[in-house]
Amino acid sequence: MKTLPGTFPGWRGEVKIVTIKEIAKYMDVSVSTVSRALNNHKDINQDTRKKVLEAAENLNYRPNSIAKSLIHNKTYTIGLMVPDIADPFFSSIAVGVEESLTDKGYQIVYGNTNRTRQKEKNFLESVLDRKMDGVIITPDNLDHEIITLIQNLEIPAIFLRRRTPDALNLPFIDVDHYSGAYKAVHHLLSKGHERIGFIGMTKESFISNERLRGFKDCMHQHHIHTSGKEIEIAGRTIESGKHAMQRLFEKNPDITAVFASNDLIAIGALEWLAQYNLSVPGRVSVIGFDNLELSSLYWIQLTTMAQPRKKMGRMAASMLLDLINGSENRESILLEANLIKRRTS
Amino acid sequence: MKTLPGTFPGWRGEVKIVTIKEIAKYMDVSVSTVSRALNNHKDINQDTRKKVLEAAENLNYRPNSIAKSLIHNKTYTIGLMVPDIADPFFSSIAVGVEESLTDKGYQIVYGNTNRTRQKEKNFLESVLDRKMDGVIITPDNLDHEIITLIQNLEIPAIFLRRRTPDALNLPFIDVDHYSGAYKAVHHLLSKGHERIGFIGMTKESFISNERLRGFKDCMHQHHIHTSGKEIEIAGRTIESGKHAMQRLFEKNPDITAVFASNDLIAIGALEWLAQYNLSVPGRVSVIGFDNLELSSLYWIQLTTMAQPRKKMGRMAASMLLDLINGSENRESILLEANLIKRRTS
DNA sequence: CTGAAAGCGCTTACAG
DNA sequence: CTGAAAGCGCTTACAG
Structure with a gap:
C-alpha cells in the first residue's frame, strides 16, 4: 500500500471539530441557548431548538464528552481488571461484561495484570485518576496497600471470581x-x-x-x-x-x-x-x-x-450498574456450576 | 458475606478527594504555584515545591486526569476494536497491545463488535466523542458511512488483521x-x-x-x-x-x-x-x-x-504510538507466518 | 519566582 | 424563553 507523506486524512482536514461556541456564533445566539437546545432542556423554544439541531447537524457537531465528564463527574467508563484476557475464562467474562454495559453507553477500560502486584496497583490508580464510574476486579494481591487503594476508590466496585476480603465491604460474584x-x-x-x-x-x-x-x-x-x-x-x-x-x-x-x-x-x-x-x-x-x-x-x-462464564460477566455488569445508579443492595452472589456429562465418566 | 446498608466504604468517606485549589488554600499560595510545583515547572522555588509536594501527599491529592485531558487535548486512551475478544486469536492480540501501551501510561478501551455494523459504528463514534488518542481497528463492515467515520476520526488509526480500503490512507498490519x-x-x-x-x-x-x-x-x-x-x-x-x-x-x-x-x-x-x-x-x-x-x-x-499474534498486537501498538508522537511513517506491514511441524504431516 | 486572569468545552443557577 | 456569569479542575501566557 502506498502512503502519502503529510497529515492524516481528515486530520485538521475535511471536517473540523466544532464546539457549541461556534454554533452559537454561527447562529447568533448564546452558548447557553445552544446547550439547552442540544440537551433538550425544558426552557427552550422548540423553534430555536430545531434550528440549533439543524446547525449542529450541518456543522457536524459532536459533544465533547471530556467536558461533560468534568461537569457531571461521570465518565461512563468502567474498569475491568483481569489476570489475563487471553485466558478464555476471562475473555468470556469480558464479553458478558461488555454486552451488558455497552448498550447503556458505558465503555470498558480493561487492564491485564498478569497477576502482578504492580499492574494491579497501577490499574486501580488509573481507575481513580480517570474518574471511572465503577470497576470490576479480579485481584491476586490483596495486601494492605492494595486493599486501602480499593477502599479509597470512592466508586462502586465488584469482586469477580474472587471473594471479597474481610476488610472490604464490597460484593463479589463467584462460582460456588x-x-x-x-x-x-x-x-x-x-x-x-x-x-x-x-x-x-x-x-x-x-x-x-x-x-x-x-x-x-x-x-x-x-x-x-x-x-x-x-x-x-x-x-x-x-x-x-x-x-x-x-x-x-x-x-x-x-x-x-x-x-x-x-x-x-x-x-x-x-x-x-x-x-x-x-x-x-x-x-x-x-x-x-x-x-x-x-x-x-x-x-x-x-x-x-x-x-457460567458469560453469565458471571453479565451479572457483574448489572450489579455494578445498579450500584452506580444508587442501589444499596450489596449482596454477593455465588453461582452454581453444572455437570456436563460426556465420555470420560 | 454480610453487607451493611449505607454508602460504600470510602465513598464520601475516609479520604476526600482534594483539588489543587484546596492545596492552595491550605498552604496559602495560589493555584498557579501549586500547579507549577506539581508539574515540576521550571519557574518554581524548590523550597515551595517541596512543601507543596508534601501537602499534596498528606492530603492524598490525585490529579484529575479529566481536567488535564480537556486542557491538553490528550486523553492517554486508545481504542481497540475487535470482532470478538473471546476468540483466542484476538485476545492474544489484545494482550500484545496492552503490554506495549500500558507502560507508556495509556489505557485501552476495547469494544467487541460481533462483526455487526451497528457496534462498529457506535464504537467509532465513541472513539471520536471521548477524544481517544488513537485507535486500532478490525472492522468487518466497510461501507461508505463507516469509511467516512474513520476518515473523520482526526486521530491516528491502524487496521489490524485487515487491509486498509483504497479510500483510506491508513496503515495496516496483517499476516501475509x-x-x-x-x-x-x-x-x-x-x-x-x-x-x-x-x-x-x-x-x-x-x-x-x-x-x-x-x-x-x-x-x-x-x-x-x-x-x-x-x-x-x-x-x-x-x-x-x-x-x-x-x-x-x-x-x-x-x-x-x-x-x-x-x-x-x-x-x-x-x-x-x-x-x-x-x-x-x-x-x-x-x-x-x-x-x-x-x-x-x-x-x-x-x-x-x-x-505471530502477540507480536502483531505489539507492532500495532508501537506503530500507533509512533503516529501519535508525530511520525510520518505510515508504511503497512505484512508479517510472515511460520511453519510449525507436528504429527499430522 | 509568584499571582491574577483567561481559557479548555460544556452546564446551570440567576436575572431579566 | 434567553443571555451573562460562574464554575467543573486544571494550565499557562502575562505582568510584576
Missing part, C-alpha cells in the same frame, strides 16, 4: 466451587466409584482448596474414608496434570476415578492415561472443572463442571 | 496469508504429496481467498494442475470442517494431503479422518493455519502455520 466439587464427586459416587483420587492446582489456591473441601465432604458424607494419599497437587498446566496423574496412580494403583480440580489438569491426566493405555472411562473415569472449549473436542469429551 | 499458504503447500509438496486438497472458509473471506491463491500458485509453479474439484468450502467451525472433509474426500478419494485454511477446519478434518479410520499422516496428511492452542494437544498435534 465447593458445591460444584461436591456435585462432581457425587456424580462419580453415583456411578459406583469409591476409590477416587483428587488432583488440586496449588496448595495456596483458594479455588483449589474449596474444590478439595467439596471432594472431602462428599466422600465423608458417603462414609468413604480419605487418607490423604489420594490427593495430589499439579499446577496450572496440562503438563503438570499429566505428571500429577502419574504420581497419583503410582501411589493409588487401585483408583477407578479422578476428580481433577480443573479441565487443564484433567486433560493432562487423560493424556497420561492414554499414553499408558489405561482406558477411559473403562479403567479410570475422569471429571474436570471449568468446561473449557477444549474439553468438548472429539478426542477428549471430558465430563466436567461448567461455570 | 498468501505467502503463508504458499509455504504450507510447499511443505506438503516437499514431502512428496501431489494430490492435495484445499478447504476454505467462505467464498467471500478475503483471508480464505488469499490462502487459496497461495495454494494455487504454489501448485502451479510446481507444475501440478488444479481442476477446482480439490477445492472445498467449509465455514467457521470444527463441525463445518468435518463436513467439508467428507465432501472433499468423496470427490477426491485419491488425495494424500489436505491444506485446511485454518486450524478449526483442520481439526474438523482430523475428526472425520479419525472416524473413518483413515490414518494421519499415513493415509492423509493435514496442515492447518493459525496455530491455535488446541492444535498442540496430544491427540491433535497439528502441523500448521503460526501467525
